[in-house]
Amino acid sequence: MITTIITFIIVFGILVIVHEFGHFYFAKRGGILVREFSIGMGPKLVYHRGKDGTTYTLRLLPVGGYVRMAGAEDDEEELKPGTPVSLYVGDDEKVQRINTSKKSTLFNGIPLEVTGTDLEEELWIEGYENGDESEVKRYSVAHDATIIESDGTELQIAPKDVQFQSASLGRRLMTNFAGPMNNIFLAIIAYMLMAFVQGGVPMGTNQVTVASSPVSVAQKAGIKTNDKIMAVDGKKTSSWTDLSTAIQPRANQKTTLTIKRGSTTKQIVLKPAGQKSNGKTVGMIGITQAQNKHVGAILASGFTQTWMMTKTLLGALWSMVSGHFSLNDLGGPVAIFATTSQATKFGMVGVLNFLAFLSINLAIVNLIPIPALDGGKILLNIIEAIRRKPLSENVEAGITLVGVGFLVLLMLLVTWNDIERFFIH
Known part of the structure; x- marks a missing residue:
């Protein structure tokens, strides 16, 4: 539990700091005064006033943070008569x-x-x-x-x-976009680090690495690392997916593998060991995907993994919008905490993979054009560009208020649903 709590705080902290630093950096570049850069929410613990005019605060609850820009909607300040x-x-x-x-x-x-x-x-x-x-x-x-x-x-x-509104439209738009942009960069870096920790990038081909273990079925049968498994019982396997799909249903069954080693092709007969997985018995022979250990491949994996996960999440989002929506499709801090516990079981690789996944999630969700989210603010910027003048302050404030109300209600429903899912049922 302690490990999960610490990991949760660190992961959430990194996500928030990176996201808010994007807004902070481009606001500064655009001549916008950042009055406060806060890590955490709620009562302040400590603060420091920087020479750059920004006050940096650390607050009690490690579940968020914010950049308070001069004149933005969350920068309400009024000295009322009688104060x-x-x-x-x-x-x-x-x-x-x-x-x-x-x-x-x-x-x-x-x-x-x-x-x-x-x-x-x-x-x-x-x-x-x-x-x-x-x-x-x-x-x-x-x-x-x-x-x-x-x-x-x-x-x-x-x-x-x-103030925020005094900056040019382009600088305001970039300031709004910078948070999600930074989360995409964080995901790329996290996937790169994950590949370095793993020692390479899975090649996805039929080339294998044999586990060095006395109980490894593949090792006992004579399969060696870098062998290519061309077929399973005559069924061709050109990718790792083909290979695992062909072996898993054959637990404890005599199976013939066609092996290519260099220029030599041979057949090896073995029986995949049966192991329980999600209530089912699946065949395992003790092999893993061969790894591409070149630095170029590791660096490129950050971009390819981020792109693949982005497509997956966008597809899931589209299915939610176009199909049957359920609160179980969403998750708040409670769900993230529960999932953190699972990620920590896989060590650094699991935590980095989880960090990248959450970072892409945060970027995509923030770009949804809902008022109060970055996507909503960007949409208002685009409307301003089309109209060649901003919406009135009252209209913009009303739209933002509706967006905030919707998000608060959604967060309450999601949080309660998460508590029921993970801690009650």
């Missing part, structure tokens, strides 16, 4: 820090009860100083001033010129 704050004014007579938190105290802070603010365009804050309601005092706010939020996290304010 008590304290101000730190610099030598240039401009406010450098605005403290709204009772958890953090600013030395020499000026107490102010807010009556109005503009932290986007004209950059000012005004209110009653020291409880004196006879006069409203206004202060200019520095462009790079910070605000300490109620939980004690210090973030840079978000002037209009560094």
Whole structure:
């Protein structure tokens, strides 16, 4: 259980960090202020303000993360009239820090009860100083001033010129696409690493590697590594799939294999051993796929495996949409945790394969054009490009709200279904 928990946290952490770093990097490149880069959700544990203007936070729940971009829909910030704050004014007579938190105290802070603010365009804050309601005092706010939020996290304010909507359409579209793109890159790298750990890439042909074991049927019969099994009881086998399909039904039955070794062809008679698998007895002779150990093949496997898995997942998604939909087709954090337990049994290869699979899943799901997902945001970018102007803020906010509501409801249903599947029944 401990191994599963640690693996789950590491795998989930890698997925989130890589995904969010894509948004983070391209937002920075596009001149968008990233106010916060958070790993985890919920209450903050620690935070660090970088010289780049971004606050980096680690939060309690290791089941997600986010990039908080200035002016984006998840960057709601408003100092309401009546809010008590304290101000730190610099030598240039401009406010450098605005403290709204009772958890953090600013030395020499000026107490102010807010009556109005503009932290986007004209950059000012005004209110009653020291409880004196006879006069409203206004202060200019520095462009790079910070605000300490109620939980004690210090973030840079978000002037209009560094907000998400102020970036060009192309840069906004790239920022939205970068998260799923990074997950595709992660899958490619994970599959490459998996091939290195395995010592090569399965060749998929009828060439075999013989297991070195006293109980190996193939070894006892005289089959050697790099032999090619051309036929099983006269039935031609040109691929590993052909070979395994022909041998598995022949448990404990006398079977003739046609073997090619170099330029020599010979026949070997053996009886595949019977082994239980998923409640059935299948024939096994103690061979594995021959491996291509060339570095080029290993590197290429990252791309080919990612492409094959992407096609498989897209096919599954299409069958869900066009056929009978079931919640069992989906899985949330509970299902991922349960599957992590299975992956860890296969060691590093199993974990890397699982990481690649999840990363492709995350990329594909995020590109579905549902509001609140990256795909929904990209769709809005495309609509803006066609219309040559963005949708109104109210329309976009309404669409996003519907998308968020749908996703929250779906996540609740999926999570409960996963709990029933894996822990109740």
